[in-house]
Amino acid sequence: MARPKQERAVRTKQLILHAAAEVFDECGYAGTSITRILERAGSTQGAMYFHFKSKEDLARAVIVNQAEGLKLPKDPAGLQQLVDITLHLAHELQRNVLLRAGVRLAVEQEESGLNEYSVYEWWIGQFRRELDVARERGELLPEVDEAEFAGVLVASFTGTQVMSQVATRRTDLPERIASLWRYLLPGLAPGEVRERLVVGVERGETPV
Template sequence: MSRPMQERAVRTRERILHAAAEVFDEYGYAGTSITRILERAGSTHGAMYFHFKSKEDLARAVIVEQAQGLKLPEKPAGLQQLVDLTLHLAFELQSNVLLRAGVRLAVEQEESGLREYSVYEWWIDQFRRELDEARQRGELLPEVDEAEFARILVASFTGTQVMSQIATRRVDLPERIALLWRYLLPGVAPAEVRERLVVSVERGRTPA
């Protein structure tokens, strides 16, 4: 395949993936059809099946690639960066359709039968690396297990965003995440560390 053809194929795949994200976000898995996705993408069945085998395959791609384009921290910086990252994700969920659709499909997997857990493991790893750095910096209580807390944080964030979506379509999600941290931090960080941490919704408006 020549370079122009390769680039065109990549663009076509991206267009279909993002159209699928928009439709999954609006209608959920059950309410989404391949025809509706292709109409949104302005593409053909042939182009879609060149890249994706089925609607299930498309949904899995949206789940797995939900973080595509996110500006995540390149290097771990500890507890403050972890707080900022979760607040930033709260804002991203308000506007980033690929992330939002990926999260919705990951949460609603009983509809599709996908059983795709790898994305949760990926987010756990992202949070865990900040916690490992926090441990090195002496920011965690001795009894805190970094791996356990990373899993708890992913679960807590997931549940909080679901409740925010139902209540306000995520309008209040940054405030809910800030509140979550105010209750979580006393269980993981010493008082002197908490005193210098900033849990502010405003810190989530720009990439961590």
């Protein structure tokens, strides 16, 4: 009997988490209430407080779990894969509500006072893996610092998606990320490497 109860608890937690993501995405942190989340989830206060202590705790869970369900590569493969990942994320932000809400809450943390930086560190780590392989393959300029550039890329992607959200509700985000790479790559990779890289919005339409 224990296993069905555990499975039911996991399903309930995921249901509440995704309902919260939908409401946070629509209303932001300040405009979201526990009541609205529970109505969306079709759940009870008791069930919610069993898994999450507060709205703040729920928002933190959305931020930290924003990459859940993303089909990211298990193994790093270098610069082309890094480009493809960012383009894929641009498309995912258009259709993946958990990712979108997690990104929104991470950017708007002054509203909630969460001060949750770990998700940025996680993305920096993901990008750094690709850059380390790129270095091994001779795809980077000698002066490039892999750790530093990984942070620059996360910051650049974050700012670009914010501008895209304000301007077009992210409908032009893949194009903006492709444009970002066209300006970043000359300071990152030698000419012969850039010539064989493909930077186009179609690269991100399917899982990498």
